[in-house]
Amino acid sequence: MFSIAICEDEIYLLEELRKKTEAYLKTRHFPAEIHTFTSGEDLLKEQRPFDLILLDLVLPGINGLEAAKRLSYSSRIIIITSYREYAVDAFEVDAVHFLLKPVTEERLYQAMDRAVNRSGQADDRSLALVKSGNTHILPIRDILYCEVFDHRVCIHTAGDDYEYSGTLDMLEKKLDGRFFRCHRSYLINMSCVAAQEKGTAMVSNGDRVLISRRKQSEFMQRLLDHLKNEVI
Template identity: 40%
Template sequence: MIRIAICDDDSNMIGELKDKLITYMDEKHQRAQIRSFSSGEDLLSSDESFDIVFLDIQMTGMNGMEAARRLRQSGSESFFVFVSILKEYVYDAFSVEASGFLLKPLDDCRFRATLDRLLRSIQNQQSSILTVQKGTWCKSIPFVDILYCEAINRKIFVHTKQEVIDYYFKMKELEKKLTPDFFCCHRSYLVNLRAVCGYEKGLAKLSNGENLPVSRLRQQEFMEAMLTYMKKGDK
């Protein structure tokens, strides 16, 4: 069961998204539960958790970006997909780890491509883990929980949302184990692009307030990787 929320103050857009979602899920033989909210305040007041949240950015009262920010602060791991008539908001979406951005009027191919990607992510989330072993001790860490990995001497320090775990391993070998959503921004750092909320003056700004150095030779590639991560739904 995929749990989906639609938050938009335009009832026509809610209806259009619902119809598209029902058609898509029926074709994929995937069960889905869809809930709609007419404001950011209504969404935040719900005690339900969702796998995917479609958010209109411009709404009366609390806008979609602020609603998403508050959900992240409360610990939400939902996939956020913003819907807007203004494409310049795509860069703001980095700050709340958005997984998609759709322009109004909705393009059916882009909509379906976004859902294809998110459905794969949800289905693979449980198996997408990094196994860390230290002697007889072993721990599995979901990729979504990893902010970045740091290499110091012969050790790897895995910085997660909850803790820092260290073990002996090689950065090059670790890079092979992670998904393309992890980028080697510096010889000592592998960052989860999901955790990046901005970039300024050679530093990748993370959602937890930390900054990581981006080597000068990798700055352009890093920017391209960030944009590619955000635009996956276009493919």
């Protein structure tokens, strides 16, 4: 059964989120179990996979961002906070959405719909890649960035690197709108951008990707557009 975790230290807000989530599930006729936590430590102690986590960023002890980084399993995460400036932090844990408090029923339902349906066609696309003689099916969403290195195209994920037999131009046509050609030698997944400095972007695993001078303005616009779509 689909499992949802809600982590919020303010008890009245936790209860409010639980009730709204239950109402959402009833409205959508979607069966799921809900588990509640008041701290990042309690969430981590559970040591069980959740399909979706509604996670407050400001928590006592381990904050929400650190808790998300320490999770030993992959979950869809909706970040909840009172501070708009934390939107960029959501990229560090590949959060699917970012909600500002107070969380209205309408905005929560929008976020839940889009998070629950994230396994739709666009997110299910994959590439077949060969590594050490074995074929690997790699979900496109797992790609952090792609680069031309030593006349080879290398695809980087959080867990491994893969070699692509075609050109970067050919690979670009196989990817979707999340990817941006920020340099003649790089394609970057805008959903995985954790930070940006002049001339480079850092992705969620800490690697840095070059941004060409003529692409910097367009890169910033793409990043702002992506953030705007995530903050609802």
